[in-house]
Amino acid sequence: MFAKMLLRVVLLGICLGFCSRVEGIDLWPMPMSVSYGKHSLYLSKDFGLVTEGSKYPDGSGTLKDAFLRVKDVIPNGHVLDGSLPSSGVVAGLHVVVLSPNDTLNYGIDESYKLLVPATGSPIYAYIEAQTVYGALHAMQTFSQLCSVNLDTRTIKLSLAPWSITDQPRFSYRGLLIDTSRHFLPLPIIKSVIDSMTYSKLNVLHWHIVDTQSFPMEIYSYPKLWHGSYTSTERYTMADALEIVKYAQRRGVNVLAEIDVPGHALSWGKGYPSLWPSANCQEPLDVSNEFTFKVIDGILSDFSKIFEFRFVHLGGDEVDTSCWTTTPHIQDWLKKNKMNESGAYEYFVLRAQKIAISHGYEVINWEETFNNFGKKLSPSTIVHNWLGGGVAEKVTAAGLRCIVSNQDKWYLDHLDATWQGFYMNEPLVNITKTEQQKLVIGGEVCMWGEHIDASDIHQTIWPRAAAAAERLWTPLEKLAKDPKLVTSRLARFRCLLNQRGVAAAPLAGLGREVPIGPGSCISQ
Template sequence: MRHRDRSSLTWWWMMCFHVVPFFPGSTAGPPYSYTVFQGVDAPGSDIEHANTKDIDALKSLCNNMTSCKGFNSNGWIKSDVSVRIPTKGCDVYLKVPTFGAPQAPLLPQPHTFTMGATTLSIGSKFGFVTDCQSVLLQQAFDRYQLLIFSHSYTSKSSSPLDTVYVVVHSPGEDLQLETDESYELNITASPPNSTLKAATIFGAMRGLETFSQLVTYNFAENAYEIHNASWFIEDEPRFQHRGLLIDTSRHFEPLRVIRNVLDSMSYAKLNVLHWHIVDTQSFPLQSLKYPKLWNGAYSSQERYSIEDVKDVVTYAKGRGIRVMPEFDMPGHAASWCIGYPDICPSSDCPQPLNPATNATFDLIEGFLKEMADVFGDNFIHLGGDEVNTKCWDKNPEIQAWLKMKNFTDDDAYKYFVSRAHQYAKNEQKTSVNWEEVFNHFGSTLEKNTVIHVWLNSKTAAKVVAAGYRCILSNSNRWYLPHLTVTWEQFYDNDPLASIEDAQQQKLMLGGEVCMWGETVDASDIQRTIWPRAAAAAERLWSLANVTDHDEMFLRLQSFRCLLTRRGVAAAPVENEEARSAPPGPGGCLSQ
C-alpha cells in the first residue's frame, strides 16, 4: 500500500459528514469549507494544540494558517489529515477550498452548483418525462432507470419526488466535436420537483448521469433518497474532446468488452472512443472492398465485421460518445501486407508501406472511402508516428523512385502523409496525426490537421502557436499501461499548462487517456483503465481550479465503487501499481 496523508474511507462516512461553506467576498469568512468525519481516528501530523475545543474558534484559527489542513474536535491543529475505519475517537475536520461553492459528491465535479440540507425521498413510481421525440433519449431514460433503481423499494414519504421533466432545446441526433453538452439540473425539496434542461439530447445524457450520482439507496428505510436538496447545477465540459483510446490490434477485445468500456466512459462523461483498431500485430477489421485485409487477424474468431463496427458506433452514440477510428500509416502497418503484399517493401521488411507503387495509394484511397461510410465521425486518425524508413532503404524499387522524384526519405514520408490527408479530405474528414508529423513538417501541414501530442506535453504549445488544433495524451501522464503513474499525476495533467495565450488556448481541443493493448485483453482492460481515467475525465470536464487532491480522493473512492456496482471491474484507488487486486478483506470504499 502506498503511504499517503490520507487513507481509504467509505461512502458511508460521506453520508455522515456535513459541509459548512464559506464564500469569497461574503461576511461568512474565507473560501474554505470543512468536511466532518464523525468519530474516526486521525493519526495526522499535529502542529499544535489550540487550547480550545470550540469548533468555530478552531475553524477561524485554521482558516488563517496556510499549514493547517484541518483539526480534530480535541483541539489539535494538523498539517495533514488521515481518517480510518470509524472508531470511538474524536471527530476530524478536513479543510477544503470551496472556490465559491461547497463540494459535491459528484465526478466529474459540475461547473457551478448550490445545494441545501434536506433529504428528499424518491417516489415508487418515479420516471423521466419529456416532450422531446428522440429514440436515443428514451433509451437513455430506460437505461438510467435500471442503473439507479437496482433494488425493489417503497416510498414512505407523503410528498416524494416522482418525476424529472427533461427539456431539450435542439432534439437533433447528430454527434460531432461541436455538439453542445451543457445542461441545467434543478431539484427542489419543497415542493419536490426536478427539471433537467439541455441544449441537446447529449447534454441531457450528461445531466442524467449527474442525477444518477445524487441518488442513494437507504437500506434501513428501503427507500431511494437524494441528500442535500435542493440542488441547482449548471454544467458544461471544459474541453470538447475527452477521449479514451483502446487498442484492438495488440490484443483483440470482444464486442461485449468494448460495449462495457463505452458504458463506463459515459459514467465519467468521456465522449470519444479513439479506436486504434489495426496495427503491425493484427488487422481484425473487415473490408468489403479489400477482403484480404483481415487475413492479418490473429485468428478467424478475432475479427470485427462491418456490421459489428456499425453496431459499436450506434451503441456509442446512444451514450453520447463519438467513435474516431485510427488507421496508422505508413508505419505500424505490417499486418496490411499479409493480405496485400504488393503495398509493402518486402515480406521480411514490411513497413513503412511502399510509397513507390500506385497499388498502395489505390488501396488506401478505396479503404478510407469505405470506412468513411462506416464511421460517421468527422475525425479520422491517420497515425503517422514512429516511421523508420530503413525498409525503404533496402528496396531497390523504392530507391529508384526516390531518385526519380528527387526525394529524401523524409520527403517521401511527407508525400505519403499529404496524399492520405487528401483522401480523408475527399470524404469530408478531418485528419488527425500523432506528434511526429508536426515535429517533421511543422507549419507546412494543411491548417485543418489536428495534432495529437504524446511524446512531450510542451509540444502542445508549439502546435497551437503554429495555428493547429491539438489533442493531448502525453505518455508520461495519460498512458494507462504505465502502471506506476498515480491517479494524482493523471489529475494534475492540464492540457493548458504550457499555453497562456487565450486565442491559442481555444485550439486545444482536449485530451485522451490511452489504453495501449500490449498487456491488456478482456481479463484486465477495465481494471487498468479505472479509476485513473476518471481523474483525467475530471480534468477535461471540470473547471481548471478544481484541483484539491484530498477532496478528489473522497469522490474518486466513491466513483470507483459506483463503477463496480454497475459491473465495471475498476481496481482499488489505493494501489502500489494500477490494476492491482485489493490488498485484503474490506469494503469497496476502504480499499
C-alpha cells in the same frame, strides 16, 4: 412553462437556504456550478420521464433509452421494496431539450441545467439542455445524487434543493482502445462505452489495426482481414456500424484510426505487394500506387460507417530503413529526387489529401508535426504523445492539438498514478487565449500489448476518471492538490464497481489488487 418552473425552484432555493460550498459533494466530475440544501427526498417507485415542452421529438428513442438506463443503475442491483413517506417523494424527471436535432459530432452543445426542488405537489426534478446529449450528461449527474437506503429499502436523494449548471471545459474528451494487440469482443467495447458515460468522456478513439493484426473487414479490399489473428477475431463492417450507433445513442463519438505508413505490417498478409519486400515488410511501400488505392478504399468504406468529423491517420514511429534498402523503392526515390524523410512527408501528406477527399479532417501523431509541421494541412489536429511542451508549439504554429502525453495519460503505464492523471494540465504554459482555443481537449490511451478483455476495465478505471474531471470541470474548480479529491474519487470508483465496472483500487499504482479486507472506499 419550464421558465416558470425554474423561477419557482430558484425562489424555493432562496427560501430554503442553498449553500454554494461543494465540500462533501460526491459528484464526479465536479460540475461548473453547484448549490444545494439540507432536505431528503425519495424516488417514487413509479419514477417516470416527462418531456412536456421539449422541442426534441426523440424519434430515435435516445432520450427514453438513456432514462431507462439511468433508472436501472440507480438501485445498484438491489431489490428495493420499502414503503415511501407520505411527502418528499420525487415523482419523475422532467426533461426539456431545446433543439430538435440529435446529430452527434465534435463541438455539440453539451451544457445542461439540473434543478431538484425540495417541495412541491408533485415534486419533479427538472433538466433543461440545448441538445439531447446535454440532457444525457444531466441524467448521469442526477443518478449520482441518488443513493440506496437499505434501512428503508428506498432510493434517497439527499441535500435538496439542488441547482446545477454545467458544461464541459473541453469538447474532446477521449479514451483510446487498441484492438490490434489484443482483440476486444463487441460486448467488451460496448461495456467500455457505457463506462465512459459515467464520467462524461465523449470520444472513443478506436485504434483498430496495427503491425500485429488487421481485424476489420474492408469491403473494398476484403483480403485485408487475412491479417487478423484468427478467423473468429474479426469485426465485420456491420459490427463497426453497431459500435458507432451504440456509442452515438450514449453521446460518444467513435474516432477510427489506421496508422500509416508505419505500424502496418498486418496489411500485407492479405496483399503482400503492400510490403516493400517479403523480407522487409514495414512501412507500407511508398513507391506503389496500389498502397494509396488501398488507403483510399479503406477511408471510402470508413466514411459510410464512422460519421465523426475526424479520422486518425497515425504517422508515428516510422522507420524508413526498408525504403532505403529495397531496390525498387531506391529507384523510385532517385527518380522523384527524394530521400527517406521526403518520402515520409510525401506519404503522410498524400494520405491526408485522400482523407480530406472523403470529408474528414485529419488527426496525426506528433512526429508529423515535429518533422514537417509547416507542410501539414491547416486543418490537421496534432496528437501529442511523446511528452510535454508539444501543445504549446503546435498552437503557436496555428494548428489544433489533442494532449495525451505518455508520461501522464498512458493507461498501459501501470506506474502512472491517478494523482498524475488528475494533475496533468493540457494548457500548461499556454497563456494566450487564441492558442488555448486550439487545444481541443485530451485523451487517455489504453494501449493493448498487455491488456485484453480480462483486465481492461481495471486498467482504465479509476485513473481515466481522474483525467475526465480535468477535461470537464472548469480550471478554477479543479483541486490544486489531488489529496483534496481522494475521498470523492474513491466513492466514484465504488460507484463504478456497483454498476458492474471493475475499477481498480485507488491505493498504490494502476491496476493493483485491494490492500486487504475493508470497505471499498478505504481501498
